[in-house]
Amino acid sequence: xxxxxxxxxxxxxxxxxxxxxxxxxxxxxxxxxxxxxxxxxxxxxxxxxxxxxxxxxxxxxxxxxxxxxxxxxxxxxxxxxxxxxxxxxxxxxxxxxxxxxxxxxxxxxxxxxxxxxxxxxxxxxxxxxxxxxxxxxxxxxxxxxxxxxxxxxxxxxxxxxxxxxxxxxxxxxxxxxxxxxxxxxxxxxxxxxxxxxxxxxxxxxxxxxxxxxxxxxxxxxxxxxxxxxxxxxxxxxxxxxxxxxxxxxxxxxxxxxxxxxxxxxxxxxxxxxxxxxxxxxxxxxxxxxxxxxxxxxxxxxxxxxxxxxxxxxxxxxxxxxxxxxxxxxxxxxxxxxxxxxxxxxxxxxxxxxxxxxxxxxxxxxxxxxxxxxxxxxxxxxxxxxxxxxxxxxxxxxxxxxxxxxx
Amino acid sequence: xxxxxxxxxxxxxxxxxxxxxxxxxxxxxxxxxxxxxxxxxxxxxxxxxxxxxxxxxxxxxxxxxxxxxxxxxxxxxxxxxxxxxxxxxxxxxxxxxxxxxxxxxxxxxxxxxxxxxxxxxxxxxxxxxxxxxxxxxxxxxxxxxxxxxxxxxxxxxxxxxxxxxxxxxxxxxxxxxxxxxxxxxxxxxxxxxxxxxxxxxxxxxxxxxxxxxxxxxxxxxxxxxxxxxxxxxxxxxxxxxxxxxxxxxxxxxxxxxxxxxxxxxxxxxxxxxxxxxxxxxxxxxxxxxxxxxxxxxxxxxxxxxxxxxxxxxxxxxxxxxxxxxxxxxxxxxxxxxxxxxxxxxxxxxxxxxxxxxxxxxxxxxxxxxxxxxxxxxxxxxxxxxxxxxxxxxxxxxxxxxxxxxx
Numbered sequence: 123x124x125x126x127x128x129x130x131x132x133x134x135x136x137x138x139x140x141x142x143x144x145x146x147x148x149x150x151x152x153x154x155x156x157x158x159x160x161x162x163x164x165x166x167x168x169x170x171x172x173x174x175x176x177x178x179x180x181x182x183x184x185x186x187x188x189x190x191x192x193x194x195x196x197x198x199x200x201x202x203x204x205x206x207x208x209x210x211x212x213x214x215x216x217x218x219x220x221x222x223x224x225x226x227x228x229x230x231x232x233x234x235x236x237x238x239x240x241x242x243x244x245x246x247x248x249x250x251x252x253x254x255x256x257x258x259x260x261x262x263x264x265x266x267x268x269x270x271x272x273x274x275x276x277x278x279x280x281x282x283x284x285x286x287x288x289x290x291x292x293x294x295x296x297x298x299x300x301x302x303x304x305x306x307x308x309x310x311x312x313x314x315x316x317x318x319x320x321x322x323x324x325x326x327x328x329x330x331x332x333x334x335x336x337x338x339x340x341x342x343x344x345x346x347x348x349x350x351x352x353x354x355x356x357x358x359x360x361x362x363x364x365x366x367x368x369x370x371x372x373x374x375x376x377x378x379x380x381x382x383x384x385x386x387x388x389x390x391x392x393x394x395x396x397x398x399x400x401x402x403x404x405x406x407x408x409x410x411x412x413x414x415x416x417x418x419x420x421x422x423x424x425x426x427x428x429x430x431x432x433x434x435x436x437x438x439x440x441x442x443x444x445x446x447x448x449x450x451x452x453x454x455x456x457x458x459x460x461x462x463x464x465x466x467x468x469x470x471x472x473x474x475x476x477x478x479x480x481x482x483x484x485x486x487x488x489x490x491x492x493x494x495x496x497x498x499x500x501x502x503x504x505x506x507x508x509x510x511x512x513x514x515x516x517x518x519x520x521x522x523x524x525x526x527x528x
Numbered sequence: 529x530x531x532x533x534x535x536x537x538x539x540x541x542x543x544x545x546x547x548x549x550x551x552x553x554x555x556x557x558x559x560x561x562x563x564x565x566x567x568x569x570x571x572x573x574x575x576x577x578x579x580x581x582x583x584x585x586x587x588x589x590x591x592x593x594x595x596x597x598x599x600x601x602x603x604x605x606x607x608x609x610x611x612x613x614x615x616x617x618x619x620x621x622x623x624x625x626x627x628x629x630x631x632x633x634x635x636x637x638x639x640x641x642x643x644x645x646x647x648x649x650x651x652x653x654x655x656x657x658x659x660x661x662x663x664x665x666x667x668x669x670x671x672x673x674x675x676x677x678x679x680x681x682x683x684x685x686x687x688x689x690x691x692x693x694x695x696x697x698x699x700x701x702x703x704x705x706x707x708x709x710x711x712x713x714x715x716x717x718x719x720x721x722x723x724x725x726x727x728x729x730x731x732x733x734x735x736x737x738x739x740x741x742x743x744x745x746x747x748x749x750x751x752x753x754x755x756x757x758x759x760x761x762x763x764x765x766x767x768x769x770x771x772x773x774x775x776x777x778x779x780x781x782x783x784x785x786x787x788x789x790x791x792x793x794x795x796x797x798x799x800x801x802x803x804x805x806x807x808x809x810x811x812x813x814x815x816x817x818x819x820x821x822x823x824x825x826x827x828x829x830x831x832x833x834x835x836x837x838x839x840x841x842x843x844x845x846x847x848x849x850x851x852x853x854x855x856x857x858x859x860x861x862x863x864x865x866x867x868x869x870x871x872x873x874x875x876x877x878x879x880x881x882x883x884x885x886x887x888x889x890x891x892x893x894x895x896x897x898x899x900x901x902x903x904x905x906x907x908x909x910x911x912x913x914x915x916x917x918x919x920x921x922x923x924x925x926x927x928x929x930x931x932x933x934x
Contacts, residue, residue: 174854174862174882204850206883238847239884304834304851345833346752347848348855427751427833428710428929435930441644442753444610445710448580449754456580476580477612478645517923523834524841 129281177208535687583614
């Protein structure tokens with residue numbers, strides 16, 4: 123498998139665009155994205171488990187009932203959630219795209235991200251639909267424009283693609299994501315749009331996606347808040363020409379590997395670019411009695427405000443990690459726990475058999491001053507392992523969220 | 529019931545002291561507290577549910593097996609947790625107090641708070657035991673010294689007492705607490721020491737305490753991190769002379785009310801003085817189908833980092849509250865939810881039937897700039913109600929926890 127340039131336009135047969143339409147006041151910030159497959163694509167999605175669901179999710183779910191889609195429209199700057207007319211506006215977004223692209227509006231998926239509870243004015247979207255469609259293209263710049271248009275407080279554009287081979291045919295899978303805040307996906311995720319030209323049945327596509335998110339987006343947290351508008355969508359347009367993947371086996375495994383390569387990178391970027399974050403934290407748990415315990419422990423550590431603040435301060439305060447393991451709810455024998463910190467500057471053991479060991483504070487500081495920190499936890503109680511991604515808790519997280527609406 | 533001066537020394541027959549013994553480097557900060565009842569007292573306690581438990585909790589639990597105690601020693605600056613020799617050191621603390629006060633060491637309870645995973649040196653405690661015991665007294669200043677000595681990053685001393693009447697006899701109940709960080713009690717709590725001169729059986733005392741914490745300390749959160757050293761201890765020495773409370777009924781209800789009055793105030797102080805906090809948040813949920821739902825919703829809102837940051841910024845971003853209700857895990861009909869903000873400056877409706885309503889941003893700002901904010905949530909779906917206490921998330925929380933150990 124190889125990394126290739128671009129995100130959603132790397133797979134064949136997909137076009138994208140991103141523009142400023144006026145939902146945001148800042149004219150330099152794009153706020154409307156469109157992804158289009160020139161042929162109808164198999165499509166699958168997973169959604170937030172938050173009981174408060176954004177109106178776009180209701181519309182997307184309805185439009186995906188037949189397992190097919192050809193376009194995704196997404197605006198930033200307004201989540202279109204908790205609004206009396208939300209579903210009406212989301213439906214209208216799909217109709218505008220449908221009529222501009224000569225598609226049934228039921229083949230258009232809809233997503234929104236931004237502030238909750240402020241009515242979304244359809245006017246700027248309607249006014250600029252012609253431009254949005256006119257800008258559709260398959261160049262890297264088109265894909266990047268779409269990736270930019272879905273960003274909220276993200277500081278970095280998140281797009282990635284890989285090329286892989288299925289039954290002798292070269293296939294590509296790419297994706298874009300927005301993360302930053304209100305990131306604590308549960309059985310679903312933040313906004314991620316994936317495309318592939320690999321031929322795969324709707325059923326297997328949904329299976330691949332639902333399986334993958336358990337180990338990727340659901341193991342990522344910025345602030346413990348599960349958003350109302352989380353959604354991952356994948357479209358597979360089959361233009362690579364491989365025999366359709368319709369069951370498990372080698373081809374499906376290859377597809378899963380490509381998908382996982384893309385999603386893990388997006389997770390790392392989402393965590394590392396968490397609101398206000400200065401560091402990516404990767405917590406790798408090994409030696410767990412079972413997978414559920416490994417996941418629970420990894421996620422608990424990544425979510426601990428005290429651990430996150432200690433990492434911001436490059437403080438090897440491993441007691442907070444033990445504390446987070448202890449309250450995680452997982453049945454852990456805390457007397458066996460080993461903890462190490464690692465980064466490009468080296469690795470350091472700080473806790474063994476659940477108790478502290480003497481270590482060089484100087485080396486620990488050097489390791490923890492890096493931008494990517496591994497927290498390595500060995501439970502010494504089995505073979506299961508899991509990884510979770512998070513970020514540090516910083517002044518800027520507070521600053522960004524102390525007055526988000528203005 | 530009347531509030532009276534003092535904390536643990538307000539009830540008759542209790543003495544207290546607090547000194548600087550040298551566990552902390554800062555000589556102006558007291559770090560060792562002692563509470564003593566001149567007669568053996570009935571005693572009860574609840575402990576953290578964190579699987580990583582401080583050594584002092586193991587020792588206190590063992591010493592409380594007979595339901596009696598006569599003294600509590602507590603140090604700050606070091607949690608004596610995750611240390612190979614922790615239990616030995618905690619036992620030694622009880623022996624030192626026992627021999628200085630001519631008590632069995634099994635009548636001495638032990639608590640510690642501070643950094644996890646650094647061996648606690650018994651030397652400064654042993655060296656200063658004579659002074660600690662010599663300083664025992666029943667004056668307000670003695671009680672305050674003990675309250676000061678258990679503080680960590682707390683900025684305010686927390687002590688309170690009430691006077692109430694049981695079967696014609698005046699009784700008193702008082703308490704001190706330390707809170708600040710790593711505060712998210714679960715079936716237990718942070719460090720709280722309560723005393724009463726009311727006569728009550730060990731069984732009813734434990735029942736009163738275990739019942740009360742469900743609605744008080746377990747509904748309080750500063751940062752979502754459940755500490756390893758949480759403990760609430762209550763001692764009842766019976767010197768008020770009332771007939772011993774041995775069953776439910778009017779006298780027990782009166783006792784419960786006194787206990788609840790003290791613990792609710794301590795919870796409000798602990799939340800309002802959370803690490804870095806500038807505001808106390810009180811989330812009152814009404815109209816819930818059952819108590820479990822009311823509690824889950826109230827706790828979820830209080831724990832949301834995004835809601836806490838919005839309150840720091842006095843931003844009426846109620847969408848985050850709906851979001852926190854939605855991901856709480858409670859079965860809520862989100863289309864019925866009503867949200868109001870209130871403070872001494874007034875009350876403002878911001879959400880009705882799960883959707884936003886027009887409101888004055890100016891008035892909302894005025895309300896939210898106060899130091900004590902009520903978040904009033906009516907689920908309009910039943911009669912159950914619950915209250916939770918928390919605080920805002922601020923730059924100073926990050927600052928304090930970015931480098932706690934230095």
